[in-house]
Amino acid sequence: MPHILFFTRNRSTSVEHIDGNSVSACCRLQDSLMDALVEIKVQLPDLALTDVRGELYRSDKAFAPDAMESLRRAIGIRIGPGLVKIMKGLVGDRENMEELLNMLDECCQGVILSFTKDTLAKAPEDREKAKEFYSQLLKENVRLYDSCIAFAPDSPLVEGMKPPQV
Amino acid sequence: MLKFMRNKTVGIERRDKDTLWAYGVLDDDIYGVELEVSIGLGDMVIRSIEGRFKRWTTPECPKAIPVLQQAVGFCALEEGFSQKVQKNIGRKGCRHFANLLVECCSAAERAASLIQGGKAKKIPAVSKSPGGKVQKEVERHPEKSPGKPRVDQAKDRGGVVIDLHVHTYPASLCSVANVDDVIVEAKRIGLDGICLTDHNYVWDKALVDQARRKHAFLILRGTEITTDQGDMLVFGLETPIQGIIKLDELRTLISEAGGFMIAAHPFRGFLLFGTGQLGLTPEKAKERPLFNKVDGIEVLNSKVTEKENRFASEVAQRIGLPGTGGSDAHKVSEVGFYATRFFSRITNEKELIEALKCGRYEAVAFKKEKDVF
Numbered sequence: 001m002p003h004i005l006f007f008t009r010n011r012s013t014s015v016e017h018i019d020g021n022s023v024s025a026c027c028r029l030q031d032s033l034m035d036a037l038v039e040i041k042v043q044l045p046d047l048a049l050t051d052v053r054g055e056l057y058r059s060d061k062a063f064a065p066d067a068m069e070s071l072r073r074a075i076g077i078r079i080g081p082g083l084v085k086i087m088k089g090l091v092g093d094r095e096n097m098e099e100l101l102n103m104l105d106e107c108c109q110g111v112i113l114s115f116t117k118d119t120l121a122k123a124p125e126d127r128e129k130a131k132e133f134y135s136q137l138l139k140e141n142v143r144l145y146d147s148c149i150a151f152a153p154d155s156p157l158v159e160g161m162k163p164p165q166v
Numbered sequence: 167m168l169k170f171m172r173n174k175t176v177g178i179e180r181r182d183k184d185t186l187w188a189y190g191v192l193d194d195d196i197y198g199v200e201l202e203v204s205i206g207l208g209d210m211v212i213r214s215i216e217g218r219f220k221r222w223t224t225p226e227c228p229k230a231i232p233v234l235q236q237a238v239g240f241c242a243l244e245e246g247f248s249q250k251v252q253k254n255i256g257r258k259g260c261r262h263f264a265n266l267l268v269e270c271c272s273a274a275e276r277a278a279s280l281i282q283g284g285k286a287k288k289i290p291a292v293s294k295s296p297g298g299k300v301q302k303e304v305e306r307h308p309e310k311s312p313g314k315p316r317v318d319q320a321k322d323r324g325g326v327v328i329d330l331h332v333h334t335y336p337a338s339l340c341s342v343a344n345v346d347d348v349i350v351e352a353k354r355i356g357l358d359g360i361c362l363t364d365h366n367y368v369w370d371k372a373l374v375d376q377a378r379r380k381h382a383f384l385i386l387r388g389t390e391i392t393t394d395q396g397d398m399l400v401f402g403l404e405t406p407i408q409g410i411i412k413l414d415e416l417r418t419l420i421s422e423a424g425g426f427m428i429a430a431h432p433f434r435g436f437l438l439f440g441t442g443q444l445g446l447t448p449e450k451a452k453e454r455p456l457f458n459k460v461d462g463i464e465v466l467n468s469k470v471t472e473k474e475n476r477f478a479s480e481v482a483q484r485i486g487l488p489g490t491g492g493s494d495a496h497k498v499s500e501v502g503f504y505a506t507r508f509f510s511r512i513t514n515e516k517e518l519i520e521a522l523k524c525g526r527y528e529a530v531a532f533k534k535e536k537d538v539f
Contacts, residue, residue, distance in 0.1 A: 006186075007178035007277035011269065015170040020445075023169075031176075033276055045446035046454070077394055081434060086394055089410020106172070112436050114170035115443065117195050120223055127225055134224050141471055143435075149233060149259050150226035157226055 007032045013106045015114040020044065023114070025107035029099070033060040038071065038103040042111055047079040054100055064094040071100060079108045131157055170195050174266065176273040184208060186277055188270040197221055197262040201234075205274045207281065210242040212271070217263055233259030234267075242271035326358035326512050327532060329505040330388065331399060331430065331467065331492025337364035341496040348501055349381045355502045355538040359384030359512065363399055363492070366391055368406045386515050390430060391416060395456040397430040399464065399492070402519050417459045426522040428462040428490055432481070433474045448480040457485050462522065465489030466504035466529040479529075488522075491529030505532040 009031035016024050023042045029035070035058040041051035052075055054068040064070070073090040077083060084105045091097050123133050134157045138144045144151045151157060172194035181187045181204070188203045198220030204213045217234045219227060236254050240247065248268050256264030333341040334348055345362070352360045362369050362385065369387045378385045388401045395413040402425025407416070420427045433451070457463070465479040466489070482489040491504035509526040512518050521527060 003179055005177040006180045007176075007273060007280065009174075009176045009269070009273045009276075011174040013172045014168050016167070017169045031273065031276065033280065045444035045450065047444065078396070080396070080436075082392055082397070085392060086410050089392070090394060110170055110172060113172070113194065113196060116436065117170055119443075120196060123223065130225055140473075143469070143471070146257070148257060148261055149230045150224040152258070155226050155229075157224060 011103075011106065013110040015107075015110040017114065022050070023111055025110045025114075027103040027106040027110070029103055034058060034099065036100065036103065038100060038107055040074075040104065040107045040111075042079060047111065049074050049077050049079065051075065052104065054103075056100075059096075061096040063096050063100075067094055067097060067100060070094055070097070071104060074104060079111055083108055135159075174269050176270050178273055178277040180207070180277075180281070185213065186274045188274050190266045190270040190273075192262055192266040192269070193220070196223060199260070199262050199266055201263065201266050201270055203267065203270045203274070205242065205271065205278075207278055210271075210275060210278060212237050212240050212242070214238060215267070222260075227260060230260035230263055234263060237267060242275050247271065325507060325509045326384070327356075327505050327507045327530065328359040328361060328384070328386070328512065328518075329357055329493050329495070329502050329532070330361045330428075330490050331363050331390070331464065331494045331504075332360050332501060333364055333390070333494070333496050334362060337362070337367045337369070338496070340365070343495060343498045343501075345377065346381075347498045348495065349377065349383055349385065351498045351501045353381065353383055355533065356536055357502045357505060357532065359386060360501065361386040361388045361401075361492070361518070363388040363390045365389075366407050366409075368404060384513065386512075386518050395454075395459075396432060398460065399428040399430045399490075401426045401515070401522065413456055413459050424519070426461050426519050427459070428464050428522075429456060429460045430464045430492075431467040431470050431474075431478075431494065432456070432463060433477050434467075434470045435474055446477075448477060448484055451477070451481050452484045457481070457487065460487065462488045462490050464492060464529075466491030466531065467494050468500060468503040469494045488525045488527065489529045490522075490527070491532075502532045502538075505530055 011029045013027040021044050026039045028037045037055045039053045043050045052071045054071045070091045087101050124130050174192045176190040179187045184207050186205045186207050190201045192199050200218045202216045215234045217231050251264045251268050334343050334345040335341040374385050391398050391407050393413040402423045463482040465482050466475050490506045493500050493503040495501040506527050507530045508521045510521050
């Protein structure tokens with residue numbers, strides 16, 4: 001068979017720190033069947049969503065007439081664990097909302113990663129010093145423990161540390 | 167100027183009549199990863215997977231590559247597929263690989279539905295039936311000796327220590343703790359009682375009473391409910407809440423039921439940074455409208471950092487709301503890490519709610535205090 005792609009997808013998420021008080025993020029999804037955009041504005045320090053906007057440019061699926069409007073139910077919610085679950089609950093059973101909610105989640109993940117980036121940028125290049133740096137991060141944050149292979153109980157980054165007492 | 171950007175691209179090729187081949191790239195400011203995944207067209211089962219890191223953070227990240235093989239055999243149509251990938255590839259390997267794998271499979275699913283004329287259907291996950299499972303557990307170990315509940319011993323000391331926040335499987339799918347094992351552990355470490363607070367799930371009172379008799383231990387019921395303003399521990403609710411509820415509506419239900427509502431882990435941060443880094447101060451945080459709706463604040467929770475617990479405690483003090491402690495255990499070994507010490511005796515749910523409303527209690531680092539691990 002010729003190696004011609006049958007289906008293609010691009011998903012791009014960008015985050016801008018507007019000023020000390022607000023952040024905006026945008027997720028654009030373009031694939032063979034769908035083209036849509038979700039934008040959010042977030043207020044600091046609570047990471048509360050102050051605006052959510054969606055646009056559907058092209059889709060093979062039928063969306064509820066108020067699909068984009070229903071995304072605005074996220075306004076007031078704070079970015080944090082369970083945001084998609086909360087949104088799914090608030091948006092309800094509207095048809096084909098899953099992808100739009102995924103895009104909203106991508107925006108929120110992007111906001112989180114934009115702050116994470118600042119922390120990671122401080123990591124030293126030297127391997128031993130990097131190990132110390134990440135071990136220190138782990139000591140300061142119980143959630144990192146066993147969160148991925150780098151912080152698994154048998155990882156050298158965890159070496160010499162007692163597992164968090166939980 | 168952009169602070170962060172993530173681009174994900176996926177191309178789906180039909181290698182033969184039965185196989186889709188997905189090539190995916192995730193490239194953002196922090197990570198660069200690639201995946202090649204072969205997926206059965208008919209069943210959407212992952213047949214093979216290869217991954218590569220282009221950029222990564224810790225020296226240990228490359229060890230996540232072999233973990234990808236655990237995804238071979240996963241079915242992309244299975245309900246809960248995304249969570250399964252996050253759990254098995256994300257937590258055990260790398261979250262960015264997990265993210266890209268979900269993207270690749272989602273694209274493949276769309277491609278397959280295009281080929282099959284929209285025939286790809288989700289396969290429902292096995293339904294959870296916590297009540298049934300607990301019943302079986304209880305039946306398997308019939309009560310040997312009714313005995314007196316342990317709390318009766320605590321009465322002599324004038325109070326009880328209860329872990330107010332415990333999750334069990336399968337009532338909470340995120341937990342791996344069997345309820346019987348949880349109770350045995352709670353007794354072992356010297357707690358006087360536990361409160362089962364599974365997610366959006368109300369335990370059957372008869373089952374809990376049965377377990378209580380079987381173990382001769384104080385077992386109470388609560389529920390952790392997800393609202394638009396975060397998770398709430400509620401006590402006194404007899405009807406499960408399906409889906410997400412607005413905090414205002416939950417407040418009304420709890421008031422009508424004469425119950426009690428606690429904001430659970432209200433300042434839980436993220437993996438690599440906490441809310442403090444965003445400039446949140448107790449003074450600003452106490453203005454959050456949710457604190458006008460709750461009766462208490464969980465100020466000791468083992469799933470958040472010590473800083474976040476201290477922060478919650480400061481906010482509770484400034485508002486004048488009582489603080490509670492609970493382990494938020496999802497594993498047996500986590501039970502009792504934090505708990506709440508009540509200065510009055512509690513032998514049932516009515517007394518628990520009365521005690522919570524009375525405010526005579528404190529959050530305690532139970533395991534540290536008792537030095538039991």
